[in-house]
Amino acid sequence: MKNSQKVFTGSVDKEYPTVDRAEGVYVWDTNGKKYLDCAAGVAVVNIGHGVREVRDAIYEQSKRVSYVYGSTFTSEARERLAEQIISLAPRNMEKVFFCSGGSEALESVIKIARQYHLESGKPKKFKVISRWQSYHGNTVATLSIGGRPSWREKYDPYMSDMPHIAQCNCYRCPYRLSRESCEYVCADELERVIKYEGADTVSAFVLEPITGTTAPAIVPPAGYMAKLREICDRHDVLLCMDEVITGLGRTGKNFAVDHFGVEPDLIAAAKGLGGGYVPIGAVLASSKVVDAFRKGSGNLMHSFTYAGNPVVCAGGSAVIQYLTDNRLVEASAVKGEFFLKLLREELDDHPNVGEIRGKGLLLGLEYVLDRKTKTPFPADRQISSRIAGYCFEKGLLVVFAVPGCADGILGDATQISPPFTIEEADMRKAVEILGDAVRTICI
Numbered sequence: 001m002k003n004s005q006k007v008f009t010g011s012v013d014k015e016y017p018t019v020d021r022a023e024g025v026y027v028w029d030t031n032g033k034k035y036l037d038c039a040a041g042v043a044v045v046n047i048g049h050g051v052r053e054v055r056d057a058i059y060e061q062s063k064r065v066s067y068v069y070g071s072t073f074t075s076e077a078r079e080r081l082a083e084q085i086i087s088l089a090p091r092n093m094e095k096v097f098f099c100s101g102g103s104e105a106l107e108s109v110i111k112i113a114r115q116y117h118l119e120s121g122k123p124k125k126f127k128v129i130s131r132w133q134s135y136h137g138n139t140v141a142t143l144s145i146g147g148r149p150s151w152r153e154k155y156d157p158y159m160s161d162m163p164h165i166a167q168c169n170c171y172r173c174p175y176r177l178s179r180e181s182c183e184y185v186c187a188d189e190l191e192r193v194i195k196y197e198g199a200d201t202v203s204a205f206v207l208e209p210i211t212g213t214t215a216p217a218i219v220p221p222a223g224y225m226a227k228l229r230e231i232c233d234r235h236d237v238l239l240c241m242d243e244v245i246t247g248l249g250r251t252g253k254n255f256a257v258d259h260f261g262v263e264p265d266l267i268a269a270a271k272g273l274g275g276g277y278v279p280i281g282a283v284l285a286s287s288k289v290v291d292a293f294r295k296g297s298g299n300l301m302h303s304f305t306y307a308g309n310p311v312v313c314a315g316g317s318a319v320i321q322y323l324t325d326n327r328l329v330e331a332s333a334v335k336g337e338f339f340l341k342l343l344r345e346e347l348d349d350h351p352n353v354g355e356i357r358g359k360g361l362l363l364g365l366e367y368v369l370d371r372k373t374k375t376p377f378p379a380d381r382q383i384s385s386r387i388a389g390y391c392f393e394k395g396l397l398v399v400f401a402v403p404g405c406a407d408g409i410l411g412d413a414t415q416i417s418p419p420f421t422i423e424e425a426d427m428r429k430a431v432e433i434l435g436d437a438v439r440t441i442c443i
């Protein structure tokens with residue numbers, strides 16, 4: 001089917017293949033070509049495509065009631081989903097604010113954190129510190145805290161002046177230290193910046209506990225996260241996790257922060273929560289945050305028209321039910337280890353593969369021109385997009401990372417993030433195609 005060319009998309013006049021249907025880990029286009037979805041869309045379709053229980057739940061809810069305003073009525077679906085989310089979350093989480101996606105969730109984190117400090121009698125606190133080579137969404141506020149220079153530069157006139165610190169990236173340590181002896185000096189940078197900015201002006205620190213598409217699957221050491229928690233506590237700064245990609249099992253635990261034994265103050269979730277069936281986002285708020293509202297004005301001055309929509313919540317609830325009934329978080333942990341092993345067997349010796357990394361089914365390959373110096377490829381080689389393009393031709397979907405994982409501008413990588421239902425034969429097939437892609441493109 002030819003495109004209508006009436007849809008205003010990223011590549012303005014490109015002819016996109018038209019999707020026909022999807023089932024499990026496979027997607028078919030209208031020409032009958034079959035794709036193995038090792039992207040899960042973009043780390044969204046965690047439970048796989050076409051799950052009947054989810055479709056049925058959405059249909060049943062839409063027969064009862066599809067919309068009421070969330071500040072007038074609640075619904076059984078919204079209440080059930082909030083309970084399910086809290087039951088999977090770190091112990092200190094108490095309430096869920098609903099919205100329609102990841103950017104809205106991060107925008108809400110910024111605002112809830114700000115209001116928390118107002119309610120607590122600290123009206124000067126508003127700055128949000130975040131990290132370079134991160135992504136927190138595509139609205140103006142979330143781009144301002146985001147760390148993907150190429151996506152920020154065109155909108156620079158609108159950016160709020162929010163401070164950023166370096167990533168914790170042991171493969172490319174900004175301090176050229178080794179993990180064994182570094183004592184997490186990259187976390188100390190947070191404290192330095194809080195002091196420079198003035199602790200009485202800093203509201204929150206936001207990070208992806210394990211990074212997604214900007215620098216796929218960088219896993220920090222547990223000590224780093226513990227130190228961040230201490231620093232935030234010392235300066236009354238809320239520690240906020242962007243778990244839009246990692247939440248709901250992607251890294252083999254309910255939330256990625258669970259790997260580090262740390263309890264954050266706010267968590268944003270989105271992609272896996274709706275599983276691609278419904279557009280949903282959520283902010284989980286800890287009792288510490290909720291209490292400040294309780295003791296203060298009692299009012300959260302923030303909402304969206306579609307927040308907590310009953311049909312959307314019924315879909316999200318069925319996604320979580322399916323995830324837990326089929327023990328898919330555990331599957332993500334076990335299958336992720338196996339997938340990582342296969343990738344290492346195939347590509348560890350390749351001279352242009354710098355690092356193969358990840359946790360659960362959030363895996364990343366970083367490519368380098370020179371393995372010893374870790375020099376990235378020049379931009380005009382377009383390694384990430386050409387590798388993803390090669391895979392696409394061969395019927396394999398992977399996520400190409402926006403260049404910049406090495407220094408913000410350069411650095412090519414691939415994100416592999418399949419549905420948790422992927423089986424061994426498909427993992428082997430994916431690794432074979434990826435291996436061919438790397439050997440063909442990186443010469």
Ligand SMILES: Cc1ncc(COP(=O)(O)O)c(C=O)c1O
Binds near residue numbers: 104243244
């Ligand atoms: C870590 C992270 N945060 C926020 C977002 C923004 O989510 P959305 O595209 O649903 O607005 C994304 C999207 O890729 C993400 O990966």
